[in-house]
Amino acid sequence: MRLKLNIWRQKKDEKKGCFESYEIANLSPDMSFLELLDQLNEQLVQQKKTPVAFDHDCREGICGSCSLVINGNPHGPHKGSAACQLHLRSFKDQEEIWVEPFRATAFPVIQDLIVNREALDRIIQVGGYVSVNTGSAPEAHSTPVEKAKADEAFSNAACIGCGACVAVCKNASASLFVAAKLSHLALLPQGQAERKNRTLKMVKQMEREGFGSCTNTGACSRACPKEISIHSIARMNREYFKSLLS
């Protein structure tokens, strides 16, 4: 098959970029979307041109590195997958495709399709953990955890920290990311001691980083490669108000 790609190109240290078009032929429908970019880059290198810079590593939807907006959708057209899990069989022959970086005030573009997402690490840094020094843990079976709660905690802990929720949100809010971490720990007995403080600190840091506020459109949850539920945001809001009041 054959595709026409319009890819966002932006030089390092420059404020502006633009789309550039590339035609690419002899593609197999079984090829992954990132392999398509590999092939394009290999061609560009052979023509002594600068290849397209993009973040990637695991290529199986778990590391959260890849961060492409494909035809207006973060991670592309499918629910519950990351861009690296997208295959060309999802496109029509001769289709025109638009590829951009994840965009948000808090995610400045570094070069081409690479953005800076360190803000997400800084949110975790202020409280996204249970404070337990190595070696001080009690025997694992001393605290049973209701299976349903453990499963729900897992569903929230499944967040890969990619930032698709931010990229898709019209307010560039990081609410789903923060809510997932707060939910994961609030649902488990281990997370109780620091519950209030954690909520206050992480929410405050989210605001400080310049993420917008949530207006409940649910777009984040639909774009999330791990399909984290919008209910988590409601939980975060409850947690936040409870923490403020107590």
Place this chain on the structure above:
Amino acid sequence: MKLSSHVPSGPLEQKWDRHCFELPLINPANKRKYQIIVVGTGLAGASASASLAELGYQVKTFCIQDSPRRAHSIAAQGGINAAKNYPGDGDSVRRLFYDTVKGGDFRSREANVYRLAQISGQIIDQCVAQGVPFAREYGGLLANRSFGGAQVSRTFYARGQTGQQLLIGAYSALMRQVDKGGVKLFPRHEMMDLVVSEGQAVGITTRHLLTGEVKSHFAHAVILATGGYGNIFYLSTNAIHSNVSASWRCHKKGAFFANPCFTQIHPTCIPRSGNYQSKLTLLSESLRNDGRVWVPKKAKDSRLPKDIPEEQRDYYLERIYPGFGNLVPRDLASRQAKFQVDAGLGVGSTGEAVYLDFTEAMNRLGKKSLSEKYGNLFQMYEKITGENPYKTPMRIYPAVHYTMGGLWVDYNLESTVKGLFILGEANFSDHGANRLGASALMQGLADGYFIIPSTITSHLAGCLPVSEEKKHISLRESEKESEERLQNIMQIKGSKTAGDFHRRLGNIMWNQVGMIRNKTGLEKAIEEIQNLREEFWKELYIPGEQSNKNAELEKAMRIADFLELGELMAQDALEREESCGSHFREEYQSAEQEAIRDDENFCHVSIWENKQNEKTWNLHKENLDFKEVPLSVRSYK
């Protein structure tokens, strides 16, 4: 140079406790005077960084990715072993130890393996306390399952994303220390060189992957936790940026490399579909708990699997290994798949695959319970292949997955360079010639959480103060050397891409240094790799500049090191004239195609010393002594 493993004396069960007692202590107030560099933020590096900072050391942590949470460990699926014996099925520290030594085909160090088994339970305690959401039973207690090669259920898991959950635990502990100021993070930094002054590791030199800045960093000790080198095969299940360069740079500065040819080929991966393929995807071998492996009895049978009646199928693992069936260790399962494919019995469009069938499990357990156990793996398979495993058998084929070989370390995890410690997949330590499923996560976390925080004092307490002047000189020299290396590679200005060389190297490795090896093939491989290396340094082309994000340059630097390692792997495989674990030499097999080990001549670790400024090596041997698990033929029949 005389190598000593520094294994403490005394009974096996007491060695670690005794050693911890005998290790020097560093006064809490003095700890913050020591700076420690940790390279890598996978399970080993993240857990080490967090634990050392908790103790009060000043830690500097480096990784390639934009966030420490994205390290390759994130992709581990199936689980982590621990000898908790929660199911009460007869597990114990001794049994985990025994299984690991036997699984490693008697090529690991007993004392290290015993310590690993001893620590395993504490790891689970630590992770649960951090909020790792392991799978649980309805009663609220932790669930366990059995995993390739084990007859007890000792594997803890979090759906099919165990690595992710453990790494998020270690990453959050790390970020907590970043917040407290105990750890300074350096993401998007690639290690270029180890700085050695007077035989002692005193820092590293890095390249910033966005700006190209080359800079050296001082430390009193350097900890390398940079993962395995499976990507030398081009196609592997490793993340794209996994590499050998950090280890290789240390090797060039005096760290010896042990058992480089021990490479694990994982039996359950999605077969490749075409030449454009950039990596292979693993499907957790937990699938073998309920899936049955088969091929058609007739060669080149092109019927759909559903049209092949039961009696015309060969469930070959169940047939050959009735005791273990589909759960035989990885090396056996992989090799048998290759034998079937080589005999023309392979399936799918390329003929390079075998079936993994869930029909029987669907009937026994029902779709709901099957999807609870394997839902995300089935989904992953369907996303990649477009086929639904609930309806049609999966197609699987072995792929390179893990490297047991790595930098040589003693009992303290210290390499042959003083002050340089190696953790996780990057060291050679615990898995011998073959690693059991769910044991890498255990080892990475044992090294990082529990071993290095104790053993690092063996170096720190005695390390000599480095004079400011000497320190300055060696750091600057290393920067200069790295900059020159970068310039040299940028200046080649040939016409071939780095990817082109990587694919060609991968082919040589897979065909001649892969699942099945022989003398002629290995000798040919050495010659071909030498030629390819020469061509690389003449014909490579890298676009762009050094001072920008330059993925081609990053790739080329890593491939340059793979092109040297490849030769050493082939040489190691050539020198080891026996078949053991993952290392299968065609010349050393029985009439039934089973491996023949040679304990008389090869019951040792092969340790390679790089001759200064030369591309040749000296071989040293560490003899292995099996006192607790008597040497026996590993039989799973």
